[in-house]
Structures are given as C-alpha cells and as structure tokens.
Amino acid sequence: MMRRVVITGMGVTAPGGVGVSAFWELLTAGRPMTRLITRFDATPFRSRMAAECDLHPAVHGTTTRDTRWLDRYLQFATAAATEALRDSGLNAVEEDEWRVGVVMGTALGSAALLEQNYVVMSDSGAKWELDHQYGSPHLHLAWTPSMLGAEIARLCGARGPVHTVSSGCTAGIDAVGYAAQLILDGDADVVVAGGAEAPISPVTVGSFDAIRVTSSRNDDPEHSCRPFDRDRDGFVLGEGAAVLVLEERRHAIRRGATVLCEVAGYATLSSAHHMTGLTTDGRVLAVAITQVLNQARLGPTEIDYISANGTGTRQNDRHETNAVKLALGQYAYSVPMSSIKSMIGHALGASGAIELVASALAIERGAVPPTANLMAADPECDLDYVPDTAREHRVNVALSLGSGFGGFQSVMALRRPDSRGVETSRL
Amino acid sequence: MTVAAVITGVGPVAPGGVGATEFWQAISAGRNLLARITRFDPEDNPVTIAGEVSFDADELIEHRYLVQTDRATQFGLAAADLAMADAMFSPPALNPFAAGVITTSCVGGAESLQRGLGKLWRCGPDHVSPYQSFASSHAATTGQVSIRDTMKGPCGVLVTDEAGGLDTLAHARRAIRRGARIMIAGAAEAPLCPYALAPQYSARMLSESADPRTAYLPFSHDARGYVPAEGAAMFVVESAADAAERGSRPKAVISGHGATFSAVAAFDPSGEGLAMACRKAITAAGCRPEDIDVVFADATAIPTADRAEVTVIKSLFGTKVPVTAPKAGFGRAYASSSALDAAAAVLSLDHGIIPPIPALAEPIDELDFVVGAPRRAELRTALVLARGYGGMNSALVLRRPDH
Numbered sequence: 052m053m054r055r056v057v058i059t060g061m062g063v064t065a066p067g068g069v070g071v072s073a074f075w076e077l078l079t080a081g082r083p084m085t086r087l088i089t090r091f092d093a094t095p096f097r098s099r100m101a102a103e104c105d106l107h108p109a110v111h112g113t114t115t116r117d118t119r120w121l122d123r124y125l126q127f128a129t130a131a132a133t134e135a136l137r138d139s140g141l142n143a144v145e146e147d148e149w150r151v152g153v154v155m156g157t158a159l160g161s162a163a164l165l166e167q168n169y170v171v172m173s174d175s176g177a178k179w180e181l182d183h184q185y186g187s188p189h190l191h192l193a194w195t196p197s198m199l200g201a202e203i204a205r206l207c208g209a210r211g212p213v214h215t216v217s218s219g220c221t222a223g224i225d226a227v228g229y230a231a232q233l234i235l236d237g238d239a240d241v242v243v244a245g246g247a248e249a250p251i252s253p254v255t256v257g258s259f260d261a262i263r264v265t266s267s268r269n270d271d272p273e274h275s276c277r278p279f280d281r282d283r284d285g286f287v288l289g290e291g292a293a294v295l296v297l298e299e300r301r302h303a304i305r306r307g308a309t310v311l312c313e314v315a316g317y318a319t320l321s322s323a324h325h326m327t328g329l330t331t332d333g334r335v336l337a338v339a340i341t342q343v344l345n346q347a348r349l350g351p352t353e354i355d356y357i358s359a360n361g362t363g364t365r366q367n368d369r370h371e372t373n374a375v376k377l378a379l380g381q382y383a384y385s386v387p388m389s390s391i392k393s394m395i396g397h398a399l400g401a402s403g404a405i406e407l408v409a410s411a412l413a414i415e416r417g418a419v420p421p422t423a424n425l426m427a428a429d430p431e432c433d434l435d436y437v438p439d440t441a442r443e444h445r446v447n448v449a450l451s452l453g454s455g456f457g458g459f460q461s462v463m464a465l466r467r468p469d470s471r472g473v474e475t476s477r478l
Numbered sequence: 479m480t481v482a483a484v485i486t487g488v489g490p491v492a493p494g495g496v497g498a499t500e501f502w503q504a505i506s507a508g509r510n511l512l513a514r515i516t517r518f519d520p521e522d523n524p525v526t527i528a529g530e531v532s533f534d535a536d537e538l539i540e541h542r543y544l545v546q547t548d549r550a551t552q553f554g555l556a557a558a559d560l561a562m563a564d565a566m567f568s569p570p571a572l573n574p575f576a577a578g579v580i581t582t583s584c585v586g587g588a589e590s591l592q593r594g595l596g597k598l599w600r601c602g603p604d605h606v607s608p609y610q611s612f613a614s615s616h617a618a619t620t621g622q623v624s625i626r627d628t629m630k631g632p633c634g635v636l637v638t639d640e641a642g643g644l645d646t647l648a649h650a651r652r653a654i655r656r657g658a659r660i661m662i663a664g665a666a667e668a669p670l671c672p673y674a675l676a677p678q679y680s681a682r683m684l685s686e687s688a689d690p691r692t693a694y695l696p697f698s699h700d701a702r703g704y705v706p707a708e709g710a711a712m713f714v715v716e717s718a719a720d721a722a723e724r725g726s727r728p729k730a731v732i733s734g735h736g737a738t739f740s741a742v743a744a745f746d747p748s749g750e751g752l753a754m755a756c757r758k759a760i761t762a763a764g765c766r767p768e769d770i771d772v773v774f775a776d777a778t779a780i781p782t783a784d785r786a787e788v789t790v791i792k793s794l795f796g797t798k799v800p801v802t803a804p805k806a807g808f809g810r811a812y813a814s815s816s817a818l819d820a821a822a823a824v825l826s827l828d829h830g831i832i833p834p835i836p837a838l839a840e841p842i843d844e845l846d847f848v849v850g851a852p853r854r855a856e857l858r859t860a861l862v863l864a865r866g867y868g869g870m871n872s873a874l875v876l877r878r879p880d881h
Binding site: 095096097149153158159160162165166168169170172173175176177179180181182183186188190191192193194195196197198200201204205208209210211212213214215216217218219222225229232236238253254256257258259260261262264318319320321322323324325326327335338455456457458459 | 595656737870
C-alpha cells in the first residue's frame with residue numbers, strides 16, 4: 052500500500068509573536084512587523100529595516116543552557132520544535148528512535164555569529180591570518196549549518212536520518228519536501244522538519260545592499276515591503292523558525308493523532324539562468340507547479356489558495372505572477388494568492404517553512420491571510436493578491452511557492468485530510 | 479519495481495589527483511601527499527600540515543564563473559566536468575528538466591565569506607562585492623553547476639558534515655527513482671583558509687604534527703587527529719536503463735544507504751549509530767554482512783573515534799574483511815572526504831584493486847588493514863562509512879554492476 056505523509060503538529064517563531072496562535076492573529080490582522088533594525092547599528096547601510104523576533108527564551112521552551120549556548124537561529128528553532136512536538140502529541144519514548152528523522156532548512160546558519168567572532172579575531176578586518184584564541188569556544192560548530200538538524204534531533208530524540216538542507220531561500224520548503232520523501236521511501240515514519248534563520252547582521256544587510264534587492268524605504272519601515280505593488284522596491288529581511296511534524300499517515304492514525312493536513316505534492320527545480328536574476332516568464336516555476344499538481348492528481352481549479360513567495364522585488368513578483376498564469380491558465384485570476392512576507396519580512400531559509408504553516412492554518416481555519424501594503428497593484432501583477440484584509444475562504448488545497456538565489460524554484464501542495472479519497476502519487 | 483541507480487562517471491579533485499586517472503594513480507600507489515600549508519602562512523598556527531589541491535582554476539573554469547565563485551565551487555565545477563566527461567555525457571541534457579544537481583559541503587564558500595567580511599569591516603558597506611550574497615553560500619555549487627550545464631531538474635543542497643558525500647548519492651538515487659534521467663551529485667570543499675580552520679584548533683581534532691609522514695595515522699597507536707584537506711568529488715548518477723541506452727558503462731550500482739544520528743557530537747565512542755547505519759545500508763542493499771568485500775573506513779585518527787569504528791567493523795564483519803582508508807594519504811576533506819571515499823570505492827570495484835592506507839605500523843586492532851601496497855581482490859561489494867562531527871552517520875553499499 053502506498054505510503055502517505057500527513058502533518059500532525061506545527062510550531063512557529065516569527066516577528067510579532069511566538070507560537071501558532073500569535074502568528075495567525077498577526078497574519079489575519081494584516082499587521083506589518085517591519086521596523087528599523089535594532090540588532091545592530093545599521094546607519095551606514097542602504098536598507099536599514101527588518102522584521103525582528105522578540106523571543107523570551109524562558110517563556111518559550113528553551114532552557115538557560117539553550118539561551119547561553121545556542122545561536123539565535125537555533126533558539127528560534129528550539130522554540131518552534133517544542134511547540135510542534137507538543138501540538139503533535141508525539142511521545143518520543145514510545146517511538147522507535149531509529150525511525151524518527153529530522154530535516155531542517157537554513158540559508159545562512161550561524162553567519163551572524165561568525166561575523167561577530169570575525170570582527171574580534173581579525174581586529175576589525177585588519178588581519179588575514181586570524182588569532183584563534185579570540186574566538187568563542189564552540190565556534191567550529193558555527194561553520195556547518197548541520198548544527199540545526201542536530202540540535203532539533205537531540206530535542207526530539209531522533210536517531211534516524213538527521214539532515215540539514217541549505218538551498219538558500221527555498222531551504223524551508225525543501226526541508227519539508229525532503230522529509231516527506233524520506234517517509235514515502237520508507238526511511239523513516241516520523242520526520243520533524245522545518246526551517247530557521249536569524250540573518251540580521253551587517254554582512255547580510257551589506258551583501259543585499261550590494262545588489263539592491265532590499266527595500267530602501269527607511270523613512271516608512273512599516274510600509275516598506277510591498278509585494279505586487281506598483282511602488283515596491285525590494286524585500287525586507289525577517290527572521291524566525293517554523294517546525295512541522297510529518298508522519299506516515301497510518302502511523303499517525305494508529306497513535307490517534309490529529310491530522311492537520313496532508314503533503315500532497317512537492318517539487319524543486321532550477322531555472323539554470325542566473326544566481327540572483329529571474330526570467331520574467333516564470334516558466335520553470337510553472338513547470339514545478341504543474342509537476343506538483345500531477346503528483347497530487349489535482350487539476351488547476353482545485354487549488355483554493357496560493358501562498359506566494361512574494362518578496363516584493365521588482366523581478367520576483369512579475370516572475371511569480373507569470374508562472375502562476377502559465378501553470379493555471381485563466382483560473383489564475385480566480386484563486387486568492389497572498390504574500391505574508393509583506394508582514395513578517397523575508398526570513399530566507401525559514402520563510403518556506405513559515406509559509407507552509409500559514410498555508411496549513413488557512414486550510415484548518417478557513418481563512419486566507421492578506422498581502423499587506425498593497426495600495427496600487429503593478430499593472431503587470433493583476434491577480435487576486437488579497438490586499439490588506441484577511442478573507443474568510445474555505446481552503447481544501449493550498450499551494451506554497453518558493454524561489455531563491457541559485458535559481459531554485461520549489462513548490463509544495465498541502466491538502467485538507469481526506470478531502471479526496473485518492474492516494475498521493477510518487478512525491 | 480524500483481529503478482536501479484548507477485554511477486557512470488566519477489570526477490575527483492583531490493590533493494595529488496585531478497580526474498579519475500590521476501586520483502587512482504595517487505591512491506593506489508599509497509602515496510603520501512600531505513605537506514605544509516601554502517594557501518596562507520600557517521607559522522603561528524598549531525596546525526601546519528594539510529592536503530592541498532594543485533589546481534589551475536584559470537585553465538579549468540570559464541572566466542565568468544571564476545570571478546563570482548569561491549574556491550570550493552571552482553572545485554565543484556571542475557569535478558562535475560570531469561564526472562560528465564568520464565560518463566561520456568555532454569550537457570545540456572535532451573530534457574533539461576530531467577537533469578538535476580545535488581551537492582554538499584561543510585563550510586560552503588568559507589574563503590569568500592572571510593574576504594567579504596574583511597572588505598565590509600575594513601573598508602565599509604560600499605566595498606561589498608555584488609557576488610557576496612551567493613559566493614559564500616552553501617547553495618552556490620549546486621546553483622552554478624545547474625546554470626553552467628543547463629540542468630533544470632531536481633536540485634538540492636544537503637549538509638550533514640563529513641557524511642554529506644554519501645547522503646547526496648542517496649539523494650540522487652531518490653531523484654532518479656522519481657523520474658530524473660541524470661543527476662550530478664557530490665561534494666565540494668575548500669576549508670584551507672584562516673577563518674575556516676582557526677575555530678577548529680580548540681576542538682583538538684586536527685593533527686598538530688609538523689611531519690607530513692606521521693601527521694595522519696588512522697587506526698594507529700600514534701593517531702593524533704586528522705589532517706585537513708580540500709577537494710571535491712562529483713558523480714554522474716543515472717538509471718541503469720538510461721545508461722544502457724546512452725551506451726555509457728555503469729561503474730557501480732548505488733545499492734543501499736543508511737543514515738542515523740548519534741546524539742553525542744564529535745564521534746560517539748559507542749559506535750552504536752554507525753553500526754545501525756551499516757545494518758540499514760546492508761539490509762537496503764539486499765545483502766548480508768559476509769557479502770561485503772571491502773570497507774572504506776571513516777578513519778578520523780581521533781583515538782576514541784577510531785576505536786569505535788574498529789568495534790563496529792569487527793562486530794558486523796569479523797576480522798576477515800579488508801579495511802582501507804586512502805584518505806590517510808591526502809587528508810580529510812570534510813564533506814568531500816566521504817565523496818572522495820565513494821569515488822575511491824567505485825574505482826576500486828572497477829579495477830579489482832584495493833588502494834591502501836599509506837602507512838600503519840602499529841594498528842590498534844587486528845583487522846585486515848590494507849597497508850602500504852595495493853591489493854588485488856575479487857571485489858563485488860564495497861561499504862563506505864562516514865561520520866559527521868555533529869553526530870550524523872552514513873553508510874553506503876556500492877556494487878559492481880554485474881552483480
């Protein structure tokens with residue numbers, strides 16, 4: 052019998068609140084959390100804004116040891132994983148630990164920590180050969196983002212495949228997609244998956260400044276990220292984490308878990324065009340959407356909601372709009388599609404996972420979050436982007452889109468449990 | 479019916495050997511290729527010996543890729559070229575959407591990150607390069623290979639520390655089983671820059687010996703940690719049917735893989751997770767422990783980790799299976815170390831020869847270590863072992879295609 056993958060638990064750490072409830076409240080209120088950066092003095096930079104998380108470690112499941120030793124993105128992930136595990140009701144002790152895996156995504160991992168240490172060790176960049184004695188004690192762990200997977204595995208007692216995905220801005224979707232494949236292929240029965248990122252540091256801001264992909268609307272941070280708007284001028288950095296508990300469907304049913312939704316399809320392709328640029332036609336993303344629909348055995352008109360990548364750059368929003376039109380034809384104009392990055396910014400490798408949580412919530416709660424700050428749409432962006440206010444809307448199938456540097460285009464379909472009796476084809 | 483995924487091309491870029499022929503010559507002769515670091519001045523460092531790749535980037539990499547890539551990605555681009563040439567495949571594929579790339583590394587574009595940080599902090603934000611946002615990314619190698627060779631199919635980037643080389647091969651097989659026709663998979667790593675190395679000194683895993691001949695002695699009573707290295711290994715993976723159709727000779731079948739996690743970082747002394755990874759891989763390959771003809775060991779030369787690995791090999795296979803670790807001759811290239819081991823295993827199956835551990839005077843246990851000289855043997859099935867520092871274990875079973 053074909054294996055199927057369901058989601059039984061979710062947790063999120065995002066700007067504006069920790070936990071699924073606070074997150075959903077923020078999204079449905081349409082409240083942008085983009086502000087001037089407080090994490091460091093951003094005065095010399097072109098873009099000085101971000102959506103920052105306000106995490107109180109002790110309140111959100113991290114211990115004193117975690118706060119002392121874990122890098123910021125790992126703290127976000129720990130809080131989100133703790134919530135997701137609680138939500139799923141999974142009892143690690145009752146599981147075969149070798150059948151439980153972890154796949155987490157991040158783009159930059161500990162880059163901010165590496166930067167802070169570099170400044171000390173190199174005497175503000177003066178030296179090429181570095182004095183290793185000035186580095187913090189566990190700094191060797193910072194180079195490999197695999198620490199993210201390892202940390203979450205320790206938290207949930209997983210001893211099966213523990214992998215970290217670092218495909219840049221699609222890492223969050225890719226981690227969940229890879230996790231689903233592990234379950235379908237029989238390599239694990241439960242995989243805790245998601246993404247985490249804490250990128251707000253001078254080197255990240257500086258590298259995005261250098262290619263002018265971030266917004267410079269520093270005089271109006273709250274309205275700086277304007278996906279699909281005529282006056283959009285780039286994305287705004289975010290940070291956070293989201294974790295989902297994926298299970299083989301029968302495994303979930305056997306232990307009496309509440310099934311939130313099913314992973315119905317996943318694809319990741321490369322546009323093989325440019326490391327940071329996109330083609331306007333959106334063809335590769337369209338192919339990815341079509342592949343996902345075929346896997347899920349869904350027709351275009353069965354999609355009820357699209358969670359857009361919607362970064363708010365000139366290129367992305369047109370690319371994505373055209374991709375959706377190519378893949379869905381005339382129906383593209385009828386399906387609500389919104390970008391929550393308008394509110395919580397772009398948390399790079401975490402955003403795909405955060406947006407999957409938003410999509411799953413749309414299915415569960417029968418409403419779709421809005422695109423904030425959409426005042427006057429770009430004439431070339433002419434779909435239904437759910438401007439400014441959340442909308443009540445029954446969602447059986449949600450599509451989550453991601454697109455990132457390197458040319459990666461990733462798509463995942465989530466489906467209401469048993470909204471249709473067909474089995475997932477190979478995902 | 480599951481599709482058999484085969485390796486039709488191998489592209490190693492290693493100290494002592496760029497390309498399958500040179501690499502095989504170096505490792506089968508058991509040459510020691512370790513030397514004093516020249517990439518930067520190691521005078522004040524506790525670690526001074528490494529395995530460096532002798533590599534003419536200008537000759538191997540097209541200029542427009544050269545200027546925007548880290549040394550690690552340059553290794554990866556060259557290794558992908560070599561693997562495709564070895565497989566007699568010239569991109570683009572007939573259907574670009576059926577060709578994908580999956581790569582791994584531990585430290586990504588570390589040297590580019592160090593340079594970028596230097597520019598930012600020394601000269602200010604206006605001096606940050608437009609390539610900074612992606613050159614140091616772990617995703618850069620997959621991205622650049624897919625762009626250069628027009629591969630629009632399933633692409634990915636996995637990070638599982640030193641185990642990554644094996645995990646990407648398993649992932650390539652997943653993609654083939656889901657309908658991809660050709661996958662480029664492997665690892666690329668260039669950690670020999672001051673900032674990538676400096677944080678490791680306090681962890682005390684790197685050999686501080688200044689004598690290249692005795693710096694990296696896995697499974698020896700004199701083991702004192704590993705010697706870091708740089709390099710890459712890429713593979714062409716395709717379905718057996720596609721390889722046959724193209725007339726490309728399969729060199730090995732990816733037959734079984736197992737991945738587990740040890741919650742103890744820095745190479746769990748119990749070896750429990752590694753043993754389970756082996757059992758999973760062997761079961762998945764549909765074979766028995768006695769079918770394994772050679773083991774390519776992880777061989778960290780960290781005494782507790784060597785001991786754990788020996789215990790695992792002994793408990794699963796007894797003392798009769800030949801065990802080797804050619805990396806003792808050229809160093810441990812982080813994520814590329816397991817990819818280069820897999821390359822060595824493929825070449826070993828193909829030649830019917832086990833490349834040796836260059837030197838092992840006083841082994842810690844009585845396993846059948848292949849030492850000093852290559853050994854001719856009837857090789858049908860090879861097992862490659864890898865452990866990541868963070869606790870990831872991986873085991874890969876490769877078989878000669880006629881079995």
